[in-house]
Amino acid sequence: MELSEQEQVRRQSLQTMREMGIDPYPAAEYVVTGYSTEIKAAFVDREEGAPEPEAEWYTGKPVRIAGRLMSKRIMGKASFIEVQDSKGRIQVYVSRDDIQLPEDAEAPVADANDPNGRVPAEALRQMYNVVFKKLLDIGDFIGIEGFVFRTQMGEISVHAKKLTVLAKSIRPLPIVKYKDGVAYDGFNDPEQRYRQRYVDLVVNEGVKDTFLKRATILRTMRQVFDEAGYTEVETPILQAIAGGASARPFITHHNTLDVDMYLRIATELYLKRLIVGGFEGVYEIGRNFRNEGMDRSHNPEFTCMELYVQYKDYNWMMGFTEQLLEKIAIAVNGTTKVQIGDHEVDFKAPYRRLPILDAIKEQTGKDVASMNEDELRAFAKSLGVEDTEHMGKGKLIDEIFGETCEGQFIQPTFITDYPVEMSPLTKMHRSKPGLTERFELMVNGKELANAYSELNDPLDQYERFVEQMKLAAKGDDEAMVIDHDFVRALEYGMPPTSGIGIGIDRLAILMTGQPTIQEVLLFPTMKPEAK
Numbered sequence: 052m053e054l055s056e057q058e059q060v061r062r063q064s065l066q067t068m069r070e071m072g073i074d075p076y077p078a079a080e081y082v083v084t085g086y087s088t089e090i091k092a093a094f095v096d097r098e099e100g101a102p103e104p105e106a107e108w109y110t111g112k113p114v115r116i117a118g119r120l121m122s123k124r125i126m127g128k129a130s131f132i133e134v135q136d137s138k139g140r141i142q143v144y145v146s147r148d149d150i151q152l153p154e155d156a157e158a159p160v161a162d163a164n165d166p167n168g169r170v171p172a173e174a175l176r177q178m179y180n181v182v183f184k185k186l187l188d189i190g191d192f193i194g195i196e197g198f199v200f201r202t203q204m205g206e207i208s209v210h211a212k213k214l215t216v217l218a219k220s221i222r223p224l225p226i227v228k229y230k231d232g233v234a235y236d237g238f239n240d241p242e243q244r245y246r247q248r249y250v251d252l253v254v255n256e257g258v259k260d261t262f263l264k265r266a267t268i269l270r271t272m273r274q275v276f277d278e279a280g281y282t283e284v285e286t287p288i289l290q291a292i293a294g295g296a297s298a299r300p301f302i303t304h305h306n307t308l309d310v311d312m313y314l315r316i317a318t319e320l321y322l323k324r325l326i327v328g329g330f331e332g333v334y335e336i337g338r339n340f341r342n343e344g345m346d347r348s349h350n351p352e353f354t355c356m357e358l359y360v361q362y363k364d365y366n367w368m369m370g371f372t373e374q375l376l377e378k379i380a381i382a383v384n385g386t387t388k389v390q391i392g393d394h395e396v397d398f399k400a401p402y403r404r405l406p407i408l409d410a411i412k413e414q415t416g417k418d419v420a421s422m423n424e425d426e427l428r429a430f431a432k433s434l435g436v437e438d439t440e441h442m443g444k445g446k447l448i449d450e451i452f453g454e455t456c457e458g459q460f461i462q463p464t465f466i467t468d469y470p471v472e473m474s475p476l477t478k479m480h481r482s483k484p485g486l487t488e489r490f491e492l493m494v495n496g497k498e499l500a501n502a503y504s505e506l507n508d509p510l511d512q513y514e515r516f517v518e519q520m521k522l523a524a525k526g527d528d529e530a531m532v533i534d535h536d537f538v539r540a541l542e543y544g545m546p547p548t549s550g551i552g553i554g555i556d557r558l559a560i561l562m563t564g565q566p567t568i569q570e571v572l573l574f575p576t577m578k579p580e581a582k
Contacts, residue, residue, distance in 0.1 A: 143209045191218065282332065285337070316341050361547070365503055407448070411456055434450075458497075459496065473489075476506055495561060507547065
């Protein structure tokens, strides 16, 4: 492996540290007592001799911090460095004469004047001065023990009394330069950023904040469900049948059983088995896998939340979903309004409710409800939809909606009452023949959620599966297969139930105002890196 000049220098510094008796990767715990942003937010000035204030951080308060060395300004005996911890950055003042030495610091050679084999304190201080000035590099992890104060320039800082090397960085970080808050040089190539997210998180402002907001989304969602009395569960990722959605699965092989298995495309059928088993409400937040395309809004593995609640229908679920998303928006951003590109999206309930056939008519002027399959196929072809021959009536309507309507719904809108061919797991509409009690929630031109009044008639469910198999025979590789065990579960009886699936990645895109799914995935799927 060919090393750059900087890498060679850093490795030499590493070796020099070891020769000086300094462990560049110590195993001992380093206790942290304060964090950058918390210190700066709660700091109060205290005059010398004045009583300690009630504030958590004040002038002279002892502190131990740790983090990456991100900048260093050497000015003779005194220097300023910037340390980046898990919360943010803080300035540290380092004076050679103030540094106290670790009691167990060993000299590189024995000293005849010290039976313990240690050099005098001043000589050892000089040695540590060499470490600080010459051997520490940007990116190294260090521990600082000292006290908090405000500099003459007014910046809240830490006055270092002890400095400990915690981990040596032997590969230099790309240093990002900013002008007026905008990065103009540094680590900004998207492929590099996604492939080396560990670097992206360190050097690019705001990246970590996106993932902290994503964590807030999940935490708030769990809190709402738990307070409602619903139970978080886990269901199999390896499944004998790829069921619960219309999608192309990933196939793997189980060596012990000598059978092909599938990475799950949805959690639906297992969660509804639990409703059969007597749970009031169950939810799962986990990875699904679909062997399909990759673009700005799709990743082959993605996180989905599915929730099922007994004795509810899709009307109840619409109201519950509105309240859930409103609470999440406030928890993440402090308001129901989120700026997404050129649009301000407001998650405040209630949301518009619009049947899918009415939505198509509203956008195109065409009454697709009155069209037969051949007419729908011709209409779809006129819109540029390809490979329509294997599509049934429901699939054609879905494609027509996608081409003419989906991108038009910026504010949260429930699109309801889908044709039965599009919804093989959904209860028939109680008053609209040929339609089902299903909704999709559209936000900023994309589907965010999919929900039903769940089909609990086992005979109807079996016939729906049979119809799906007919579509598969016509060439639809996303059609469902018959899950005989799920039908058997329904035969034991499932109460009226409503269920919903929400794409967590898309929800994170919306709540953080990011342009692509790759920005909200820590490690998005990518082609193998060139050797």
